[in-house]
Amino acid sequence: MATIDLIDLKKNYGNVPAVKGVNLKVADGELIVLVGPSGCGKSTLLRMVAGLETVTSGRIEIGGKDVVRAEPAERDIAMVFQNYALYPHMSVRGNLEYGLKNRGTPRGEIDRRVQDAADILEIGPLLDRKPRQLSGGQRQRVAMGRAIVREPAAFLFDEPLSNLDAKLRVQMRVEIRRLQRRLKTTSLYVTHDQLEAMTLADRLVVMNGGLVEQIGTPTEVYDRPATLFVAGFIGSPPMNLIPAASLSAGENAGTLRLGAETDIVGLRPDQLYIARPEGDVLTLAGTVELLEPVGGESHLHVQIKGTEQPIILTVQGRPKLAEGDTITVYARPEDIHPFNQQTGRRTDAN
Amino acid sequence: MVENRPWLSLLTHLVLIVGVVVVVFPVYLAFIASTHGSGDFMRGLVPLLPGPHMLENYGRMLTQGISTAGAPPVSIMLMNSTIIAIVIAVGKIAISLLSAYAIVFFKFPFRLLAFWTIFITLMLPVEVRIIPTFAVVANLGLLNSYVGLTLPLIASATATFLFRQFFLTVPDELMEAARVDGAGPMKFFRDILLPLSRTNIAALFVILFIYGWVQYLWPLLVTTDSRYYTVVMGIKRLAATADSEPLWNLVMASVILAMLPPVLVVIFMQRLFVKGLVDTEK
Numbered sequence: 001m002a003t004i005d006l007i008d009l010k011k012n013y014g015n016v017p018a019v020k021g022v023n024l025k026v027a028d029g030e031l032i033v034l035v036g037p038s039g040c041g042k043s044t045l046l047r048m049v050a051g052l053e054t055v056t057s058g059r060i061e062i063g064g065k066d067v068v069r070a071e072p073a074e075r076d077i078a079m080v081f082q083n084y085a086l087y088p089h090m091s092v093r094g095n096l097e098y099g100l101k102n103r104g105t106p107r108g109e110i111d112r113r114v115q116d117a118a119d120i121l122e123i124g125p126l127l128d129r130k131p132r133q134l135s136g137g138q139r140q141r142v143a144m145g146r147a148i149v150r151e152p153a154a155f156l157f158d159e160p161l162s163n164l165d166a167k168l169r170v171q172m173r174v175e176i177r178r179l180q181r182r183l184k185t186t187s188l189y190v191t192h193d194q195l196e197a198m199t200l201a202d203r204l205v206v207m208n209g210g211l212v213e214q215i216g217t218p219t220e221v222y223d224r225p226a227t228l229f230v231a232g233f234i235g236s237p238p239m240n241l242i243p244a245a246s247l248s249a250g251e252n253a254g255t256l257r258l259g260a261e262t263d264i265v266g267l268r269p270d271q272l273y274i275a276r277p278e279g280d281v282l283t284l285a286g287t288v289e290l291l292e293p294v295g296g297e298s299h300l301h302v303q304i305k306g307t308e309q310p311i312i313l314t315v316q317g318r319p320k321l322a323e324g325d326t327i328t329v330y331a332r333p334e335d336i337h338p339f340n341q342q343t344g345r346r347t348d349a350n
Numbered sequence: 351m352v353e354n355r356p357w358l359s360l361l362t363h364l365v366l367i368v369g370v371v372v373v374v375f376p377v378y379l380a381f382i383a384s385t386h387g388s389g390d391f392m393r394g395l396v397p398l399l400p401g402p403h404m405l406e407n408y409g410r411m412l413t414q415g416i417s418t419a420g421a422p423p424v425s426i427m428l429m430n431s432t433i434i435a436i437v438i439a440v441g442k443i444a445i446s447l448l449s450a451y452a453i454v455f456f457k458f459p460f461r462l463l464a465f466w467t468i469f470i471t472l473m474l475p476v477e478v479r480i481i482p483t484f485a486v487v488a489n490l491g492l493l494n495s496y497v498g499l500t501l502p503l504i505a506s507a508t509a510t511f512l513f514r515q516f517f518l519t520v521p522d523e524l525m526e527a528a529r530v531d532g533a534g535p536m537k538f539f540r541d542i543l544l545p546l547s548r549t550n551i552a553a554l555f556v557i558l559f560i561y562g563w564v565q566y567l568w569p570l571l572v573t574t575d576s577r578y579y580t581v582v583m584g585i586k587r588l589a590a591t592a593d594s595e596p597l598w599n600l601v602m603a604s605v606i607l608a609m610l611p612p613v614l615v616v617i618f619m620q621r622l623f624v625k626g627l628v629d630t631e632k
Binding site for chain 1: 521524530
């Protein structure tokens with residue numbers, strides 16, 4: 001049980017900055033997900049917290065104690081690696097016990113904790129097997145078990161689900177969530193999968209280019225992306241970003257009030273309609289370019305006049321539209337996210 | 351591939367049998383010779399069936415040797431060879447493991463230089479640097495000692511290179527997981543890396559034991575005291591007697607005895623040996 005504070009944390013590899021100054025306060029028991037494209041510095045950040053990377057400047061406090069110079073083992077953290085990193089020659093039991101033995105935990109205590117972890121993760125029958133005799137999902141559980149038995153101040157997860165197939169990933173995601181809720185252990189979780197990020201996180205940290213773009217709960221980040229990057233990164237299909245000029249032209253001018261600095265507006269695909277909704281609306285005229293049925297809903301690609309990229313909207317069911325049809329797309333003024341291209345930031349920030 | 355061509359299988363078997371005969375026949379002849387009396391091999395017609403003097407010949411070689419040839423009993427030479435082969439194998443594996451560990455898992459200044467320096471010694475086996483090496487060993491007063499016999503042969507890079515290649519395949523995360531689990535560098539080495547290298551170590555042990563066993567030139571140079579003779583060089587002395595015909599029956603008995611330990615090592619470590627060469631437990 002501990003808080004984690006990162007204070008102006010920086011990391012350079014030679015002259016190349018990987019993490020450019022990150023401030024983050026993680027509350028006790030919170031699950032924070034670091035999400036971003038590859039190379040954004042999220043893994044480096046996690047490894048610095050673990051003590052596997054040296055810190056160029058800044059401070060890391062775990063439970064109020066500065067740990068920048070401490071060895072990984074002295075930081076009271078446990079880490080789950082992407083490829084699990086189980087000791088191949090040890091049985092599952094051996095893997096779980098190893099960290100405890102190194103700490104000189106008494107035998108009875110070790111047995112009790114291993115048994116508890118095995119019960120929680122339902123890996124009791126596997127305790128005497130070797131890692132290579134386990135399936136991917138089972139290895140994943142053992143890797144988590146190795147973290148749990150230590151009863152650490154914090155869990156660090158480094159893309160733990162990316163080696164699993166899609167179905168198992170969803171299942172393990174739910175389990176990790178449940179486990180973390182149950183143990184109430186402060187956790188940092190790195191992923192590039194935004195769905196994983198959205199479903200797991202108490203709070204999200206969206207990173208890009210070594211900097212934090214936005215910190216907030218998943219709904220906050222989704223409903224009010226602070227930057228253009230976040231707007232384009234979170235959400236699937238991504239938010240449509242259209243030049244403001246193409247919107248305010250013609251008949252739409254009256255219903256739209258944008259600040260002077262707004263030159264790009266964002267619209268979520270599921271907040272665009274082909275049937276006119278109640279209240280004030282904004283209309284966009286265009287032609288259907290592509291209709292992608294994805295089961296219960298369809299993705300409609302519509303080319304709007306004056307923009308280069310077609311916009312995408314999600315429509316329930318399978319609308320009777322053919323490619324080349326001209327249609328009118330409706331949006332509600334309150335759903336518009338205004339941005340400034342230059343700063344990349346939201347223009348209606350409070 | 352399943353084929354049914356009787357002539358082809360006949361031919362392939364024939365080739366195999368010829369190959370086996372070529373290899374095995376001299377060994378068989380040596381064994382036959384070691385079971386006959388002293389004059390039997392000089393009569394022109396070489397016997398092809400075992401004779402009656404086997405126990406007598408082997409007993410004599412193991413306990414007395416041939417004093418006229420200046421050779422000690424074979425039992426002493428066998429003991430020497432075994433000690434030397436084991437020391438060389440164990441010593442080489444130990445320093446190679448440690449140096450490969452340092453080179454792969456630690457960052458220190460001139461790491462690459464250190465690696466290449468070790469690597470270059472591959473080009474300089476004992477035979478190539480034999481005169482300077484002899485001078486050094488002689489000046490250190492190590493002639494006629496086990497240290498002098500083994501140390502120069504231990505110091506080479508073959509095994510370092512092999513372990514380096516193996517260590518490079520061990521994922522970094524394994525070391526990081528061990529660090530998080532509170533294992534220091536030596537603990538990681540002992541608890542994780544060494545058990546993982548088990549089969550490689552076994553394979554190398556077999557190869558290096560035989561390498562040490564068959565050393566001929568170096569023991570010949572650094573030993574003058576018959577108490578330190580090794581069996582491979584001793585056989586040469588047995589065969590080269592001054593004023594009489596070599597006692598072939600006794601020489602062959604020593605040859606057979608000299609062959610046994612490497613064969614035993616290979617047989618008993620074969621399973622691990624093959625495993626070490628073929629796959630790694632990951």
